[in-house]
Amino acid sequence: MLKIDHIHKAFGDNQVLKGVSLEVDKGDVVCIIGPSGSGKTTLLRCINFLESADQGTMQFNDKTLDLHKVTKQEIREVRFHTGFVFQNYNLFRNKTALENVTEGLIIARGMAKEEAEKIGRETLDKVGLSGRYDYYPKQLSGGQQQRVGIARAIAANPEVIFFDEPTSALDPELIDEVLAVMKQLAREGTTMVVVTHEMSFAHDVANKVIFMEHGSIVEQGTPEEVFYHAREEHTKQFLRRITHGQNL
Amino acid sequence: MISDSLAELLIQSIPGLLIPGLTVTIPLTLVSFGLGLILALFTALVQIARVPVLRQVARFYVWIIRGTPLLVQLYIIFYGLPSLNIKIDAIPSAIIAFTLSVGAYTSETLRAAILSVPQGQLEAGYCVGMTFSQTMRRIIIPQAFKTAFPPLFNSFIGLTKDTSLAANVTVLEMFMAAQRIAARTYEPFALYCEVGVIYLLFCTVLSKIQDIGERKLEHMQ
Numbered sequence: 001m002l003k004i005d006h007i008h009k010a011f012g013d014n015q016v017l018k019g020v021s022l023e024v025d026k027g028d029v030v031c032i033i034g035p036s037g038s039g040k041t042t043l044l045r046c047i048n049f050l051e052s053a054d055q056g057t058m059q060f061n062d063k064t065l066d067l068h069k070v071t072k073q074e075i076r077e078v079r080f081h082t083g084f085v086f087q088n089y090n091l092f093r094n095k096t097a098l099e100n101v102t103e104g105l106i107i108a109r110g111m112a113k114e115e116a117e118k119i120g121r122e123t124l125d126k127v128g129l130s131g132r133y134d135y136y137p138k139q140l141s142g143g144q145q146q147r148v149g150i151a152r153a154i155a156a157n158p159e160v161i162f163f164d165e166p167t168s169a170l171d172p173e174l175i176d177e178v179l180a181v182m183k184q185l186a187r188e189g190t191t192m193v194v195v196t197h198e199m200s201f202a203h204d205v206a207n208k209v210i211f212m213e214h215g216s217i218v219e220q221g222t223p224e225e226v227f228y229h230a231r232e233e234h235t236k237q238f239l240r241r242i243t244h245g246q247n248l
Numbered sequence: 249m250i251s252d253s254l255a256e257l258l259i260q261s262i263p264g265l266l267i268p269g270l271t272v273t274i275p276l277t278l279v280s281f282g283l284g285l286i287l288a289l290f291t292a293l294v295q296i297a298r299v300p301v302l303r304q305v306a307r308f309y310v311w312i313i314r315g316t317p318l319l320v321q322l323y324i325i326f327y328g329l330p331s332l333n334i335k336i337d338a339i340p341s342a343i344i345a346f347t348l349s350v351g352a353y354t355s356e357t358l359r360a361a362i363l364s365v366p367q368g369q370l371e372a373g374y375c376v377g378m379t380f381s382q383t384m385r386r387i388i389i390p391q392a393f394k395t396a397f398p399p400l401f402n403s404f405i406g407l408t409k410d411t412s413l414a415a416n417v418t419v420l421e422m423f424m425a426a427q428r429i430a431a432r433t434y435e436p437f438a439l440y441c442e443v444g445v446i447y448l449l450f451c452t453v454l455s456k457i458q459d460i461g462e463r464k465l466e467h468m469q
Contacts, residue, residue: 048375049374050371050374050375076377076379079374079375079376079377080377082375083375084372084375086368086371086372086375088368090366090368090369090371090372091372092369092372092373092386092387093369093391094387094390094391094394095387103376103378103386103387104376104377104378107378107382107386108376108377108378108379108382109377152372152376153375156376156377
């Protein structure tokens with residue numbers, strides 16, 4: 001469904017992505033793990049054109065795009081069919097929880113207000129925020145804000161949702177409520193690409209795990225393969241460090 | 249202290265000052281500020297969106313207006329342009345000068361306020377499928393307005409007083425009314441103090457409106 005080929009990105013002299021390729025099939029939950037600065041977030045941002053890649057191609061559904069020479073219209077087309085969840089939530093601060101979800105439906109997609117609000121309420125119910133429709137972001141906890149962020153990303157029924165470290169900005173006790181929503185989405189067959197430091201989530205929920213380091217994919221496979229039978233020494237070292245040798 | 253006749257003069261001159269104040273000073277301020285804000289928003293946006301050419305024009309405009317006295321600009325428009333066969337009446341001349349001035353100064357206020365909205369808000373707009381201009385209109389500018397509101401009101405209060413400069417180009421506004429009464433009665437000290445107090449009253453009312461506005465905006469988000 002989504003295929004990325006040889007994506008390159010540099011910030012000045014700093015090569016952040018060195019020819020990364022990646023394939024996502026319908027229903028996949030792909031977790032991208034790796035140390036800070038390995039290029040995971042940049043990869044996700046390049047795929048959704050928040051950064052412009054220096055080279056590489058993207059195949060999305062039946063369309064092939066040159067990531068370096070993509071038009072505004074093509075970008076918008078891809079974004080209409082994808083969702084993005086940010087590390088810092090990035091909820092619209094001047095909009096209520098419900099408006100955060102409906103804004104894209106009404107303004108970008110031209111949906112009627114009543115229909116959008118119906119979808120908005122259903123989506124917020126789904127992430128467990130039934131009583132919070134009219135709350136502004138600053139009146140919500142971090143976990144609640146991120147769940148609104150997820151509701152906003154899934155409202156338009158996208159074909160794939162990108163999560164950029166969705167729990168990294170959260171207090172530890174709020175992480176589980178967000179992961180629970182993500183697990184539910186995975187169970188329903190939602191296609192997801194998740195950059196995360198939550199190894200147990202990657203272990204339990206992903207069907208594909210990608211380990212990145214220094215702008216390249218070092219290793220990929222099923223959670224079983226990557227977590228227990230890693231071929232590369234770097235992968236083993238990283239996993240030992242991040243799990244402190246404990247079992248997942 | 250104050251003689252009866254002086255007290256009488258001060259009271260009698262109130263309508264003579266208030267009427268031009270309410271019918272010229274205030275409308276001149278409102279119209280110039282309204283037009284100036286539109287110009288400012290446009291000037292700020294072409295710079296933020298990095299529109300080629302227009303962006304340079306915007307910088308040039310801000311540079312010229314901020315770098316020359318408002319009084320000089322007024323004189324150029326009203327007394328200077330007729331030598332190029334461009335004749336503009338007094339009130340339109342004043343409106344043009346004040347609009348250009350407000351546009352230049354508040355464009356910097358708006359630009360800073362828009363840039364102070366985190367980049368993530370724009371990215372979030374993109375990610376739900378909105379365009380740059382949709383995100384600006386619906387998300388960024390409303391948030392920026394809250395930040396910009398106090399300094400914008402500052403400019404508004406400043407302009408209320410600056411309209412007195414229009415007296416120099418024959419606009420019969422509140423200050424010129426005071427000049428005329430002072431010349432007729434030989435009481436410049438009393439009259440200029442009195443007109444100063446009326447400006448102070450106007451600005452005090454505006455400050456109150458600003459307080460109310462800020463509280464409203466606080467509730468909005």
